[in-house]
Amino acid sequence: MYTLSEENYLKAIYRLSDDGLKASTSAIAAMLENNPASVVDMLKKMKKKRLIDYDKKSGAQLTTKGHKTALIVIRKHRLWEFFLHEKLRYSWDEIHEIAEQLEHIQHPDLADRLDKFLGFPKFDPHGDPIPQADGKMAKTSKITLSELPAGRPSQVVGVKDSSVPFLQYLQKLDVGIGTKITLIETITYDSSLVVKIEKRSQTTVSRRFAENIYVQE
Amino acid sequence: MYTLSEENYLKAIYRLSDDGLKASTSAIAAMLENNPASVVDMLKKMKKKRLIDYDKKSGAQLTTKGHKTALIVIRKHRLWEFFLHEKLRYSWDEIHEIAEQLEHIQHPDLADRLDKFLGFPKFDPHGDPIPQADGKMAKTSKITLSELPAGRPSQVVGVKDSSVPFLQYLQKLDVGIGTKITLIETITYDSSLVVKIEKRSQTTVSRRFAENIYVQE
DNA sequence: AAAATTAATTAGTCATGCCTAATTTTGTCT
């Protein structure tokens, strides 16, 4: 139906909009590691295909059709991630890259069959909700660790950054979905955070780290 | 490592050579449903990349490198077919098309993990042997139904043609891997064959049909 | 062997999706 590139653009625009950011030429270019000039070309083509609307003021916006398509791709991505983790025993940091390829496999009911085979999971291994066959998606009231008030026990429910270095760092810290974290204090000097992870001794993590972990009280 | 097109050319050349046919420009073009002129272009590029040797007399031949690559793709194709059939419950005639896409997914140990998850199957759902991690592959002493002498009971072990219409016809006849078939007689007039399938009443099948089913005595 | 047919190749195009370099538009700062 759509090309690999188109699907990747749809995902990028979806993610930016979902994060409340403007899907500008440069933001999309940064996310896809493409040249802004290439993005302009592609956005024009996608506009003609009625996948997006575009004006410089508000950036790219998914049309109903674009949104639906993006959700299908994201659904497949997250289902495959679940498969890779649960069935093939791939680790947290390896699954994203493979799912980036698998998400583009086209077949009418592949996602639904996979979904059924996996037992209709609601979340992928990174804690992101999996869009259901009807397009609905579980909502999570997640905040980043950096937004958590001090002293309140919380649980890790997901990650914002799913890059390999970040996930490997998490693995080293033995932090995963469900890990309990309490913020002890914030260091004013460099905004780093002193936290208690499970029942271990206190550690300091950077602000950047804290901004990329989702927790729930 | 290699592009989707290159992998498809490798597969086509492998299959032709394996069937004892000359991988000529036109044979490859027919198999890939491409224009012969396009094939000439591509073969030149693949020769430069040392995936094949080519001379007009003997057609294209896989180099060691090309052969190894082709086997990896075929291994992935057949493992995914097994997965689609066994785990996602896709029917015989649907799996090929999806596996055509899945076979191009790239990751160092994906095939091996999938192989392990599936319990190291030796044959795919169409009866074709799955190349193992070391490149070895089970050999089958299969003949086509058309080569079977009359009166000898045999069992279906695979299909040569894996097109959707053929597989759907088989499904209609309730013929699958393991089905018992005995040739009763060959009709001289049009070379069609009278056969007994399992314990059912005799049926007549065309020569073309018989040439595309593999059996073993 | 000449003619006819089939196969292979060359030459020239095209769509896709990228790129760089140059230019224009927009936004911000003083």
Place this chain on the structure above:
DNA sequence: AGACAAAATTAGGCATGACTAATTAATTTT
């Protein structure tokens, strides 16, 4: 408002992998 910086766009190219049309080479037929 004017100057500077950042963002967006245009123009021109390029690699990939297809295509058509025309040509050359190889096989068959007669």
